Amino acid sequence: xxxxxxxFFVIFRFRDYSLRIKFLxxxxxxxxxxxxxxxxxxxxxxxxxQSSLAGEFQTTVQQQSRQQLNDTARTEANRADxxxxxxxxxxxxxxxxxxxxxxxxxxxxxxxxxxxxxxxxLAGGQYGNSKSDIASIFIPNTMSPNExxxxxxxxxxxxxxxxxxxxxxxxxxxxxxxxxKEGATTYYPxxxxxxxxxxxxxxxxxxxYTITTPENNPERKTVWTxxxxxxxxxxxxx
Numbered sequence: 001x002x003x004x005x006x007x008f009f010v011i012f013r014f015r016d017y018s019l020r021i022k023f024l025x026x027x028x029x030x031x032x033x034x035x036x037x038x039x040x041x042x043x044x045x046x047x048x049x050q051s052s053l054a055g056e057f058q059t060t061v062q063q064q065s066r067q068q069l070n071d072t073a074r075t076e077a078n079r080a081d082x083x084x085x086x087x088x089x090x091x092x093x094x095x096x097x098x099x100x101x102x103x104x105x106x107x108x109x110x111x112x113x114x115x116x117x118x119x120x121x122l123a124g125g126q127y128g129n130s131k132s133d134i135a136s137i138f139i140p141n142t143m144s145p146n147e148x149x150x151x152x153x154x155x156x157x158x159x160x161x162x163x164x165x166x167x168x169x170x171x172x173x174x175x176x177x178x179x180x181k182e183g184a185t186t187y188y189p190x191x192x193x194x195x196x197x198x199x200x201x202x203x204x205x206x207x208x209y210t211i212t213t214p215e216n217n218p219e220r221k222t223v224w225t226x227x228x229x230x231x232x233x234x235x236x237x238x
């Protein structure tokens with residue numbers, strides 16, 4: 001009650017104050033009100049400016065990030081193109097080399113370099129070769145090695161002089177292999193392939209072989225399989 005009475009008393013007595021005091025009080029009130037109004041608008045403007053600045057900064061950062069991502073994607077795409085082009089060139093060169101071996105098969109199919117008759121029949125009936133050889137040999141148990149197949153393996157053995165060098169020069173290549181029309185596989189590096197695939201595995205039924213058959217690739221172009229496996233590996237064929 002005392003506080004309320006005091007306030008009432010001050011207001012009530014204001015009319016009895018001198019003109020000078022009333023003038024000073026009025027100026028003070030107007031000044032306080034002006035400062036409050038200016039402070040409010042200044043604070044609002046600062047908030048708006050900060051919001052606008054933050055928005056512009058975020059937009060700039062997003063644009064720069066988008067540009068960086070686009071530049072990175074473009075750079076990586078160009079790098080991938082160059083890598084795939086180099087791999088294609090290697091495979092085409094090896095295909096040409098293997099074709100030249102065919103033209104000399106009458107001389108190369110002998111056991112002068114590698115003897116295909118030394119392949120070993122494993123417990124599952126499939127055939128493999130020594131771990132000391134440069135490449136793995138695999139013949140499924142659904143096939144019986146004959147003279148023609150052995151002669152072809154002896155010819156393919158001369159890939160030893162080309163494939164390892166290509167793989168060494170390009171570390172992205174995990175493996176390279178040649179599958180004959182008879183169904184025998186020559187695989188680089190030597191991972192004892194016959195011991196690591198099903199005994200009846202016929203590579204000729206797989207996409208990496210069928211995409212290169214004459215009926216599916218009559219122009220004999222370099223083709224790629226779809227990425228597959230846990231590491232999304234891809235296989236190139238010719």
